Each structure stands twice: as C-alpha cells, then as structure tokens.
Amino acid sequence: MRRIILLAAISSCLFVFGCKTTESKSTADTVIDKMQTSLDPQGKLDQMSCAVYQYKVRSGTQNAAMTMYLKAPDKIKFVTKFDDRVFVKSFNGKDGWEYYNKTGLRKLAGCELNEIKFQGAMLSPNVRLQKLFKNIKLDGKAESAGQECWKMVCYPLAKFKSQPVTLFIATQTGFLVELIEKHDTCSEVIDIKTFLGDYKDFDGVKVPTKLISQVNGSLVESTLIDVKWGNMLTDDDFTPPQPLR
DSSP: OOOHHHHHHHHHHHHHHHSOOOOOTHHHHHHHHHHHHHHHHOOGGGGEHHHEEEEEEEEEEEEEEEEEHHHHHEEEEEEOOSSOOOEEEESSSOOOEEEETTEEEEEEEHHHHHHHHHHHHTTOOOOOOGEEEEEEEEEEEEEETTTTEEEEEEEGGGOOOOOEEEEEEEEEEEEEEEEEEEEOOOOOEEEEEEEEEEEEEEEEEEEEEEEEETTTTEEEEEEEEEEEESOOOOGGGGOOGGGGG
C-alpha cells in the first residue's frame, strides 16, 4: 500500500511535453526542448526551488490525504495520513528515512535509498532531464488511453542505479497520458503503470490532476487538490528525527 500511494503521487508530478513537429523531424532532443515550454511557458519554475503538492488518494475502501514536499536539487518528503495511521518517507540530499506510526522510525539503505534519491532529483521543480538520464530514446509512436502518442524510453544515469522510465505523450495535446516505471525492490523488479489526465493550470504551470496507477493487480486513484510553487522550504524540513541524526 505504501509503495502504491507513493508511486501514484510521483506520477502526477512528472512531465508535460509539447510535440508539434512532424514525425520525420522529431527527435528525443526536440521533444525535450519543447517539454519546458509546454509545462511552464512563462519560465516560472526557473526561479522556484520548492514545490508542495496536495492529493486525495483512494485505494479500494481506503482513503488518504498526501502531501509531497520538494526542494531542489533532490530533497523530497511524502506525508500520507489515514484515519489512524501516518506514513512519512524522505530524502534530505544525503540520507533517506521512513516513519510509520505503527512500526516507528528507520533509515533507508540499498535499493530503497536509491529509489527515493532518484525520485527527489526527477521531481525537483526546476529539473532538466538531460542531467538525470544518460540516454533518452524516442521509440516511434504507440497508442495509449485511446490516443496516438510518442513513446520515449529514458535511461537514468548510472549513479542513480534506477530502472528505465517509459513515457507516452499524446501527439495532439503534448500531454503525458501514460507512465511506466520499473522499481527494484531488492527482492524483485516490478512494473508500475500510471494513466494521467485532466490537466489544469496552477499559477501558469500545467499539472495532471487525475491519476490511476496499476501495480500487482491493485488500483490507486489520486486527485491533485493544490500545488504551491516558491522558495518556502528549508533543509530542516527534510531532516530526519533526532534518533537518526
């Protein structure tokens, strides 16, 4: 459950691409060049080091409220609240940690640390894909969610120790409509598929507000309530509790 909710939220914050060139002229580089303009046409995020996303999340009969905090270049924290449970997962640029009110506090290591480190870098408000991926391949066209899409396969830099990310971007709208991730859980590699839609404008930046994630036969629906951009967070907001310092 914790992993599914985390991935659903991450998927909602990734990329919006503008793909208006013809297929014969489009390359991975031209799609990336258009991404920033499509997502942030006024260049607002260039001056923003922080972002705070708020979601409503539903999985089966369970409901939760989740907030995601981001601070460039790679700090990240998720806070998920159920009726009687609280789950926190964070990376402060060096260390990763997790808190669950039923089991307590623990430090992240190995595959778990690699995963959240990559997520923090990938979701940074002013991220540039060229700095995260060693290779981005434009792999022709495919259909997703009833739309013709560009298919892009992105291979993370070796330092992240992460699996490829596949994006399906609608050729008509330039929006990301499907995301496929491979996550290494140390015991196995699992596929997570997320469908995205209902893009809305938040202070000049377009963000998908409806997401459905599939993993191991389970479905999670996430609804984005609000996004705040700025420089409102400090490093202390990502510092682990005293026992882990």
